Amino acid sequence: MFELKQQFPIGLDVNWISADNAPTLPRLNDWLLDPSSLTARLKQHCRRFKVQVLGQKIEACQAHEANDNILLGEQVLVREVVLFCDDIPHVFARSLLPLRSLTGKQQALAHLGEQSLGQVLFNDPALRREVVEVAEIEPSLRVCELAAMLNLNVTHNLWGRRSLFFIEDKPLMVAEVFLPGARAYLQEM
Template structure:
């Protein structure tokens, strides 16, 4: 699938869609329904960290609003982190939580800082998840955080899905970075 470098947003499609050519080494990671955090921790034998890039009130992109089924002016808690394995940048993660979802147990999301979101989500017995979507993303893409400073010619892959805790939605997207691909 060609990557459109001038797109503001990735073209997300169902990850399990027939005919979808995911990279062979990365496909098991993109399609995995379990906790990416737990799988990364096992892959790096516990040498795992979360680096907080940004957390605060912000705007969702049009495709994010659509998948969350939120109005365009919905206030969102936006959290962007790098998941690090063995001290290397492995995954860029972007999470969006509608203001209306920050109730009950989800209030804790405001205070995660450098703690992994996956640990909180997969421990909750009420958690359910929509099907995964995947996208090819170029390093110049505006979807990625500018602090990543990736080589321009790099093509990346990401996945995303909506989670529900007590029926409250939040969107989690994860983009696999070059250092992670080198670790496979």
Template sequence: MTTRSPLFARPPVWRPVRPGQSHHIPPGAESWLFEQGSLTLRLRALCGEKFRVRLLRQNWAQPYADEARALGLPQLRRVVVREVLLQCGDRPLVAARSVIPADTLRGAGHALARLGTRPLGEILFRDPRLERTHLELTALEPRLWRRELAASLNLTGKIRGRRSCYRIGPGCLLVAEFFLPALFALEQNP
């Protein structure tokens, strides 16, 4: 069974980051796209007590073809797909989609299976074995989002996103994060 993504109408297209290559990144987005530490921590610092994870889905489903490729899995292999909005109170600041293979859940990542509204970053960044690889970027056109979501978040321009593989011990997972206009507005006017 493939469950419809609550975020995307079509899969984002990713481009690897290559040294010396220009990605035409707006100045406000750069520090978020290249953030090395936990986004959860950075968003908490910005938003304080009102930071929360709104869970849109976490279930077994087929990954997108390019996600399966990035994880080295056959496309029909089911994975856990988690999609969330990271919010300050009612305001979504970041949309995120994580793809977790069964082997990762069985190994070091078993805590990931029952995350609920606990931020994924809390578990990942606590693990001393954590390694991040394969940074890729995207600039999503409004039509790639689900129409209802694009309307409710007023997504009229391109939304910048990043994706990387997080490795914890033998298992890895793919995390994609999209930085919404409300994030930059909050930074300008905390």
């Protein structure tokens, strides 16, 4: 685990496209485009669910992650985790939480520890998801190096989704990449 934490931040500098323009991926679309909590869905398919935090720190928002709601250079709390089902890594997640969004009861989002951000978000009645994008991730990217460190064999491009959420009009962004062997690749829908 220590080696994994040394890899932080992994980052996700990929070409995100609107979910509306996503290719038809029979096995994956049901997972990529699912509007509900990925954490809740993963928990339905396993006995033991675990969040392993790779790291969390404040940094400036980079150009490839900036948008109309989270600006280039804005100070954001970056959090990267791996979600496990029955001790098998299924998802790498990277969250950007602008410091201006971490006010009021949202301050607690900066102190989640091993708790899933998705679980907290989807229990908040003020949550709304506005933008969903998807990306195909080539084996040359660092997230695939992470997969290899997790003893996962990367034999194909990976897929991920990125969502822009708002809680009480405060933006935050969550990107999730399905790691090799994740149920999203194995299950026929």
